[in-house]
Amino acid sequence: MAKKTAAKKQKSMEETLWDSANKLRGTVESSEYKHVVLSLIFLKFASDKFENHKEKLIEKGLEQFAEMTEFYAKDSVFFLPEETRWSYIISKAKQNDLAIIIDTALTTIEKKNPTLKGALPDNYFSRLNMEPSKLAALVDTINNIDTLKDQQQDVVGRVYEYFLGKFALAEGKGKGEFYTPKSIVNLIAEMIEPYKGIIYDPACGSGGMFVQSIKFIESHHGNKKEVSIYGQEQTATTYKLAKMNLAIRGISANMGAVPADTFGRDQHPDLKADFIMANPPFNQKDWRGPNELTDDPRWRGYDVPPTGNANYGWILNMVSKLSANGVAGFILANGALSGGGEEYKIRRKLIENRLVEAILVLPMRMFYTTDISVTLWILNNNKQARIIEQNGVVKNYRDRQDEILFMDLRRLGVPFEKKFIQLSTEEVQKVAYTFHTWQQNSFETDYSDVAEFCYSASIEDVQAKDYSLVPSKYIEFINRDENIDFDEKMAQLKIEFTDLLRAEAQSKNDLLNVFKELGYAIEL
Known part of the structure; x- marks a missing residue:
């Protein structure tokens, strides 16, 4: 028995915090509770950063400036008045009006820091009527996070990301649209390589695409200051989540003035993005009225997307936002690969315009909100020969404009959270390497079609299949039944x-x- 206990895997800090916090949830729905927990994590982090910066000012002999906002803002540190600091919250943790104290602290911080406008919950704690003892216990749990312990490991970012994922799992099918599984976001980033320029997400949820883009840049020794971020989110609470998620990591972004529907109220009408990363709602019905948006400039040159399904509305919105050399990587339900009617006409024109670069079918059970298989699309506004300089290294990508790469990833993936699948780091690298090797199309690379994995189809191949983008129509499969x-x-x-x-x-x-x-x- 002792051996089993000793061999038992030690829980990570994130797991321990989740177990402690989740026990306190009680009657509050996870869709509401996540804003409580994540707001407290943000409050603790902001306070720790403030106190740390204040100590540095005092050490430098600048104590007289230690309560001046300007001496914090210039170093991208949020200024916190006395009554908003974590030490003050802890001192009042046993009071029955703790919820009001926290709400007041969040409101005050937002007013004192313009970059946080619209980011923090408004009277959320008071409105949920949590038991004071449970809220106090939750504050004690969050107090255990040492947010400054290891700057390189992004402790608070890890906790935040872990909690977002767990909440998406807890909310289950039909909910949790605020979160895209991390391995999918990593795959998109590795494929489109957002090193420099404007990054856009038209349905950004809690901002995961942006966070992973910055991580990609940092892991490849790039400069995140050379990237500008633009996003849009319709749901007000998720809009706040995204702004908090970015603020907690010091990432600045233009999320639009208010949360708004991308189709009905485009917050970035003139934007031209170098990179687009997105996971828009699947098969969204009634996204516009029969006579609405029929002459929208985003559809110019294409048929108007059908009212019964927004998939091609999202595609054309992204196509309209691409710069001359822009690249987009986004997730859609598989039905978009072969639909008829207006969808067929739009898809045909996208293919004829040489925009479609790659189509990848992902494994099932990767999403917490649906168990259907989904597809990753890569659109490229410039598939012709181009030279890209990355970190001083010149890469020559030669002409693949008359081909489309199809990949089937359904045999990949490792178990995750019992009934889900995620791509391992090695699998993400394998897929990205295959894509870039195919893209380069030079004698120095060794791309070749692989049965049950990838196939480079000519435009003539696709035309012969009546413009279907279903990968299984092109990739060779051997002994299909024996592969189960x-x-x-x-x-x-x-x-x-x-x-x-x-x-x-x-x-x-x-x-x-x-x-x-x-x-x-x-x-x-």
Whole structure:
């Protein structure tokens, strides 16, 4: 028994914090509770940064300036008045009006720091009516985070990202649209390589695409100051999440003046982006009225996207925002690969205009909100020969304008959170390497078609398939039925069946408790 305990994997800081905080949730829905937890993490982080900067000012003999906003803003540190600092919050943690104190602190910080305008929750803590004791316990839990312990490891960013992912899992199917799984975002970044220029996300959720873009730049020794970020988000609470998520990492972004619908109120009508990364809502219905947006400039040169599905509305919105050499990587439901009607006409023109560069089918069960298989599209406004300089190294990408690379990643992926799949770091690198090797198209590289993985199709091939972009129509498959891993399928079914039985047992127990509380105990 002792050996088993010793061998048991030690929980990470993020896991420990999640376990502690999640027990305190009680009757508050996770869709609401995430704003409480993440706001407190932000408050603790901002306060730690403030106190650290204040100490440095005092050490330099500048104590008389230690309460002046300007001496913090110039170093991208948020200025916090006395009543907003974490030490003050902790000192009041046992009071019944703790929720009001926290709400007041967040409002005051936002007023004192213009870059946080619209980022922090407004009277959220008071409105949720959390029990004072539970809120105090949550504050104690957040107090355990040493946000400045390791600057290189981005401690608070890790915690924030972990909590966002866990909340997306907790909210489940039909909810959690604010979060795109990290390995998918990594894959997009590695493929389109957003080193320098303008990055845009028309449905940015909590800002994950932007965070991973900056991480990509830093990991490849680039300069994040050479990137400008533009985004848009419709849901007000998610808009705030994104602004907090970026602020917590010191990333500045233009998110538009207010949360707004990208189609009905485009916040960046004249934008031309060098890189677009997006995970817009899948198969969005009734996104415009029958007579609305029919002459929108974003559709110019193409048919008007159908009212019953916004997929091609999102595609054309992104096409209209691409700069002359712009590249887009985005996720869509597989139905967009072969739809008829207006979708067919738009897709045909995109292909004929040589915009479609690559189509990748992703593994199933990667998303927390849906179990369907989805597709990663790469659009490129300049597929012709071009020279790119990255960190002093010149790369010559030769002409692939008359070809489209198809990839099938459904055989890739490693288990994650029991019933989900994610791409490993090695798999992301493998896919990106294959794409860039194909892109370079030189005698020095070794791209070749691989059965059940990738195929470079000519435009004539695609025309012969009536402009279908379904990868399985092009990639060779061998012994398809023999490729089914029976043990893997049974293991997955076992997990799902176990979850169903546990849920049923819990429902039965809850029902018995209800009768018991009413004075009608049931003996089974």
